[in-house]
Amino acid sequence: MMDWTDRHCRYFHRLMSAKALLYTEMVTAPAIVRGDHARLLAHDAREHPLALQLGGSDPDELAAAVRIATEFGYDEYNLNCGCPSDRVQSGTFGAVLMKDPGRVAECVAAMRDVSPVDVTVKCRIGVDEQEPEEVLPEFIARVVAAGVERISIHARKAWLQGLSPKENRDIPPLDYPLVYEMKALFPHLHISINGGVMSLDEVTAHLEQGMDGVMVGRAAYHAPADVLLGADQAVYGAEGSAKTAEDVVLEMLPYIEAHLESGGRLHQITRHMLGLFTGRPGARGWRRVLSEQGTRDGASVATVREALGRVTG
CATH class of the missing domain: 1.10.1200 (Non-ribosomal Peptide Synthetase Peptidyl Carrier Protein; Chain A)
Known part of the structure; x- marks a missing residue:
């Protein structure tokens, strides 16, 4: 959602749902540490609850970014281990981190050491030639051991070689049952499912399958009324009618x-x-x-x- 979910988009989405957790577009730790962090991190107080999604692979640099961001009052820091873009790969972060769960564990441990709020992870089920049934449980176990209590899983592999970022959003097949299996394997972990969710009905269907949350990206952007209007009532039990x-x-x-x-x-x-x-x-x-x-x-x-x-x- 880079270049999409900026502060104006989030304010607009917040008017449709008072309760859904909103995520920033991914911001790299180096940009925060060495760039204009005030411009990158500023947001309207009415956007909350709001998670800052970070990109990076250096534990010290990610920790420094979290320290800086703390003064802006985010409700969560999310480490992106799922984005397949060329820009992300060249920086050795995003989906390529699925190949190095040990480094991810070091990163989230360093972030947790300086964060006053939850540190979470967003990942894929695997990348390239990895076997998701083998690598995903190991990846989750490593980040859980580092203190992560919430994780969002995009239920597709990412092909870092041979597919464009756009193709990686559609061509690798979805494997929702594998994500459901992870919830059974890690029952105390808060797991949100992501990928291919197009409507509020699909959100509630995943919740009925035992998911703790559902992350919606493109559909919430391209047809926001179909996903966000009514979400407070359908998901959170809010009383009253939804806005139009x-x-x-x-x-x-x-x-x-x-x-x-x-x-x-x-x-x-x-x-x-x-x-x-x-x-x-x-x-x-x-x-x-x-x-x-x-x-x-x-x-x-x-x-x-x-x-x-x-x-x-």
Whole structure:
């Protein structure tokens, strides 16, 4: 979700679910330690509960990144061991870490030593020629021994050689039963399942299979109403009716106005809102107005209201 789940996206998603745990896009530990950490880590307090997803493979550097991030008040630090992008591989972190569970254990132990909140891991079931049934239990056992109590498992292998990052999201087959087996093998570990989950009904189906949580990425971005609206009621037992997509647009307007007044551009926010009305009459008009007019000078909340009129008019 790099370049997708930025702070504007997360604020938008938070309006749809008050309770779902949101994750930042992956931020590398070196960028935090040696770069503009204030820009990378700043977020709106209303985004919480919020996890910072970190990329890295050096225990000391990851610990330093967590120390810096602590002042920003994140609710969780998540070490990414699942991203297959070329940029990640070249830095020896992400999915390639599935080949080195010992290093992952060192990393999370160092992070836990300085973190006031949970340190968690996101991983694949294996990479390249690994046999998931063999390597995944060992990988989990090593990180659990290092103190990890929560893990999210993308139920596909990652082919680091031969497939693009996009292909790695679709071509390797899903193996949900293997993730269910990990829950049986590690009953006290909080396990969330990830990969191929497209709707709130699928979320609840995985929970009924014994999963402790479900991580949803692309579907929550491209059709957020289908996943997030109603999640508080269906998953967390919240009372009352879910918001409508129209409610969310109107609630976004003050945030958008504040962003524009601070010198921001409309499309920096509305690019994350294009899929809100997916599957509904007028969705194409909504997307067209925001896409064509949202990047223009002077684009404002009036542009959003015009786009909303294409759906509700």
